[in-house]
């Protein structure tokens with residue numbers, strides 16, 4: 001499989017926890033200029049179009065583009081015929097017109113940035129939508145025949161209670177969607193929350209409550225019929241994210257847009273993070289080929305999948321015995337964090353909560 005990631009680095013406002021490559025645009029011309037450069041970069045990959053099987057338009061907030069801007073972008077991608085075609089949508093910028101455009105251009109999967117259905121917590125995160133907007137977007141997309149809908153949830157928000165999380169999970173159930181990505185709130189540098197933290201005004205949730213919440217998410221989504229296939233991802237039957245699987249199995253993908261990265265035939269590509277530099281030359285990128293980094297990624301991404309990482313694949317591809325190459329893994333095995341099953345190295349039920357302790361072995 002080969003994927004294409006397209007980055008739209010603009011947001012209408014900045015969420016307090018976010019450290020993605022994004023900015024609030026100065027005006028519409030800035031977005032138009034960016035899209036023009038992006039189309040040039042997309043076009044430079046035309047030789048790959050036939051082999052691309054997944055497209056993922058992410059951000060930032062791709063749904064904040066106007067209908068004209070959306071059409072302009074999607075025109076540049078229309079000669080690609082992917083099996084999975086995803087766009088990230090924020091509920092407040094979704095309109096029926098945009099849904100119709102998604103449908104016209106073959107988009108068949110939506111990743112909806114919900115985070116929580118609790119209005120007070122949404123305000124705390126500096127999110128601007130309402131639950132009613134989420135419900136409207138989901139229902140309208142379904143009426144258009146776009147039934148593959150993923151919702152992003154955040155848990156372990158400071159001040160959040162188990163009862164509030166329960167309400168979120170019930171709201172997910174009522175929406176009858178196909179996929180959930182559920183992450184705990186992480187304190188990232190260069191975010192509003194981090195500055196609050198430095199001033200002593202942000203207190204992270206304690207680890208025990210966070211672990212209880214994670215267990216609740218896993219149990220509840222399982223009860224709803226979701227398969228837990230990656231540490232933070234859950235899918236109904238036949239609805240795993242093919243595009244994300246490409247990342248987690250170190251498959252080939254092209255990354256276009258500001259700060260985007262790609263991975264093609266063992267070479268990582270990195271685009272500029274600076275908008276003026278990207279606009280000056282959208283085709284300029286750094287390339288790095290590093291076997292050690294590849295092996296690290298293979299093991300860390302592989303262990304994030306519930307099925308684990310195939311030891312045979314590692315032996316064949318890197319000519320190493322993982323346990324000999326990383327002797328500290330034996331300690332983690334003794335601590336009950338990892339196990340080997342069917343020649344796959346995987347996290348145990350205990351290890352899922354403490355994955356970072358295992359991943360540190362590879363860094």
Ligand code: SF4
Nearest residue numbers: 011014015018059060
């Ligand atoms: S979380 Fe999404 S919408 Fe919020 S600032 Fe980050 S990219 Fe923009």
